[in-house]
Amino acid sequence: MAHLRSQIFAAVIARLAAIPEFSAADKVKRGRKGAIPQEKLPALTVTWADRSEIVTVRPSSGPAGEDGYDRFLPLSIIVHLRDDEPEEExxxxxxLIEASMASDITFGGLVIExxxxxxxxxxxxxxxxxxxxxSLSYQIAYKTLAANPELAAL
Known part of the structure; x- marks a missing residue:
């Protein structure tokens, strides 16, 4: 299992790839290693925003009283354009992105919002x-157990 943060990135990517215009292979990726071929545009890249994730300790977050963390992940959706009218595009x-992301701001309970x-x-x-x-920058609020960041806290 992966850090809850990676699970959140995967959920965001799945949600964006469900938009018909971005359903083809490599249209939505977490990070990229190189330029996107012209024929693949428009495309989306999901990555960290330009600031750090904020983490604070929250006592008694787990079912047995374990400590946890309240986390705020800055997530950016970079939009790579192709159109002759890029501002309109x-x-x-x-x-499309805003409607998709707002359809369930908890991602089925994976995050707080x-x-x-x-x-x-x-x-x-x-x-x-x-x-x-x-780019569109989102703040993702979520909770993890301190001793196991793969698991969401209460």
Missing amino acids: FDRICT ALLQTQQYFVNPQTGISLLAG
């Missing part, structure tokens, strides 16, 4: 030309 894809925090569309600040990408 970004907004259209954001609508997954809340949209920020969105950003990337442009070259010197030229105003689109960098054909944007």
Whole structure:
């Protein structure tokens, strides 16, 4: 079994891959090793946001009184664009992602909640030309046992 964080990433990827436009192989991945081929665009990359996961101790989180952690995972969904009208394409894809992510913010009880925090569309600040990408950042609140981060705490 994997850290609960990896289970959460897998659940998010599965949810996004269920969007018909992103159901083909390699359209949604956790992290990438290289450039995405043009024919695979648009695509989504699910990764850590640009900040650290916050963790605080919570006593008596387990069934036998074990300590646990309250965790807040910053998760980013990077949107890689292709359209001739990238800003409109970004907004259209954001609508699909937001609806999908909001369909069950607890991911069937895997997390406490997954809340949209920020969105950003990337442009070259010197030229105003689109960098054909944007991101949606979510904060995922979840709990684990301190001695076993594979398991959700109470």
